[in-house]
Amino acid sequence: MAWRQWTPRQWWILGGYAVATAVLFAAPLFVSDFRLNLLAKFLAFAIVALGLDLIWGYTGILSLGHGIFFGLGAYAMAMYLKLEASGGKLPDFMSWSGLKELPLFWKLFEPFGAAVALGLLIPALLALGLGFFTFRNRIRGVYFTILTQALVIIVTTLLVGQQAFTGGTNGVTGYSTLLGYSLASPDTKRVLYWVTAAALLGVFLFCRFLTGSRFGKVLRAIRDGENRVRFIGYNPALYQTVIFTVSAGIAGLAGMLFVLHVGIISPSMLGIVPSIEMVLWVAIGGRGTLIGAALGAILMNWAKSEFSTAYPEGWLFFMGALFVIVVVFLPKGVAGLFQSPPPWLNPGKLLDRVRNGGSGTRGGPLLRLLRKKDNGKSIQSVRRQAE
Amino acid sequence: MSQNEILQCRDVTVEFDGFKAVQGMNLDLHKGELRFLIGPNGAGKTTMLDVICGKVKPSSGRVTFGEKVDITKKPEHQIxxxxxxxxxxxxxxFSSMTVLENLEIAMRQKRSVAATLFARLSSEAKDRLHHQLDMIGLGDKSGHRAGGLSHGEKQWLEIGMMLLQEPEVLLLDEPVAGMTDKETDKTGELLHEIALKRSVVVVEHDMEFVRNFASKVTVMHEGKLLKEGSMEDVQGDERVAEVYLGKRRDDYASRSTA
Incomplete structure (x- = not known):
């Protein structure tokens, strides 16, 4: 390895990751059971955020349907848990709806291994199907985004409408054990926390591998200019379909973990609003950086649980305002601040840049406007022009 | 098709909503040939390049490449x-990527997902990339974000990317448009070097630039072939002067008096 040639900055980053990982795994030692459970839920959200960042941040395709992929994974795990809790009998909501026999497709989710495999495969295959037809036909941009919204509406309508099979609006809840271990016991919860933390770490490393490879470079190239990629000889549709599928599979994994911590899944947890919220985590944390997306999800959810208990009505306004601020001033999210601090954070540098006409293209829109006019002249001449 | 021919366009017609941008156009290209495609605005030059690279599907006609493969039905990335x-x-x-990364993904290689996932930059490939960087004059800018380059540098970077792609036929659309005189000269040198190894078709408006090359010129007018030959032949042709060169001279005259 070339670690001998690393710059101090790279050592700092490595150190930062090491500390973050240590804190992540040591959290059960100094956090109450209640908070640990919350944190575990946030870690599951961080996993979706990573998957969403692959498709949006790196490939430039906005999916407003990741709630569905997340939800399908969650339902797969919920069905397994429900069957285990029912102990061979018909799940309660089915008998309420007048079903006499367990539907055939539910039987698939009886073995734990099969449920986990399906929790990954169903979202991935759904994304593969949608991606295949849309990307191959060069449906992109806002049209693709609208299609993902349509998918959300179709799936939630289906889940609500088929109450006998899906639990309807109430969703699937009332679990007892996982592989024989009680879900209510703090020990199980702690182990599940570690499992989630390990999954987050694993997904993070996997995403790093993807984005660092030449495959990841092709994805970024597609984001910058899909047509150019085509004329180099790559088939963008293939790359887009693959990354969309991977991203959906990751969301499915997150959904499975989410159910284990929360103990319920219902259509309202995977609808349009949660799907959009997921995008906000990535936008605010910083799309195009993995750590930004993951931290964005954790911190936004932490802030949500803190603020929404104190000011239940204020939270949505706060989140909306935060989103506007990020879009206007921090197009790369909070993580972008660390990658390339905008000049307005550093007054000395700001003056310097304006004086020198600004060689870069970074910074807020106001400054960019200034620079455009400036074009190598001093700030006084800009003022004179303005007058 | 003779042994030496690499590209053959036969009776190519392109229609956009009833408007015929190209009508029964023929174009043959030999291996290692440098061909200029000129003509007034709207003559169908760019559309012709679009047909060859697959961006536009012709309504009729054939384009055969290499071993008699009709490429008009193939998707762009295969072509x-x-x-x-x-x-x-x-x-x-690719503006958010570095200059080197731009070249890396353009380099001739397997383009499948599996291949790019596990691709490593061999030292041999690195040498090639750096050689190319020097050739296009961006040797000291390999780590720069491509979006921050000047217009001329971007053009050279793109030419460098195309060369690493190692195509047998290169299609260039107005490579010197918007360049300063100095940049134009440098691009000319690059083009001379490129034309040694591959067949090149260049669409160009800048007649001065075309005169620097002793090569065959194809003149298009209203979607059709008007004249093909050396620059002298073409300049001596009355019809060409009428539709194209004459107008250009007037243009130049009016511009110099303005």
């Missing part, structure tokens, strides 16, 4: 992989 490279008029590079 590119077969060995036809295209440079568009506006520089299109």
């Amino acid at each position: 590119a992989e077969m060995g036809i490279g295209r440079k568009f008029q506006a520089p299109s590079i």
